[in-house]
Amino acid sequence: QVQLQESGPGPVKPSETLSLTCTVSGGFIRNYYWSWIRQPPGKGLEWIGEIYNEGNTKYNPSLKSRVTISADRSKNNFSLRLNSVTAADSAIYYCARHVRSWGASYLDVWGKGTPVTVSS
Amino acid sequence: QSVLTQPPSASGTPGQRVIISCSGSSSNIGGHTVNWYQQLPGTAPKLLIYSDNQRSSGVPDRFSASKSGTSASLAISGLQSDDEAYYYCAAWDDSLTGHMVFGGGTKLTVL
16 A cells, blocks of 8 residues: 655745655555645645656646656655745645546545745 | 635535535636545545546545536535535646646535
8 A cells, every 4th residue: 555755854944945755655656646735724735746757747837936846766755845935835745646547637645744834 | 716616615414415516617627537635634635536426445425526517516415524624626727837726625514
């Protein structure tokens, strides 16, 4: 059974870079899409972007200029970097497996989420 | 402002049937399949329905969904107290370079 676990260094200061890693266990990252999603306190879900096979990425247009998603097949994990953060980037960040096949596109396995606070 | 529109709240009494709507456009719901996620308090979202009307593994048949044109709906019958949660619809959107979009979420209260 595939499980995902987000990890990161903790609080981030404004204008700095937020970095998170999602470690996948119980399965391999190859041949699947993997997404990052976030949820600001008391608000709804926002898709950040996805990666497929270490090189193919797609990002939310609203965040595209600040986001980089990468993957490391040798470590079986994928990562998120968000530059120039502000308080508006404070949220719970989730990673998820993104199934895309035969016209379907859905997030079937989610991590528990990790809270990120942007504060000086 | 979410791309997909959901009512912010819905409610029902135990045993009742509740329907949650989700409205979009031709670039998302009208051209792609719709998914529904359930988020219980303090937990990560969980896939409830995928590909418009397919229940995810382990989801009871009290949950059903449908889609017509640029709108979708989630129906919960035989409402139970532990159905109290936020429900989010989502779909792929073809605008710009393509991305996933969510509804703003509907808080379901079991009275």
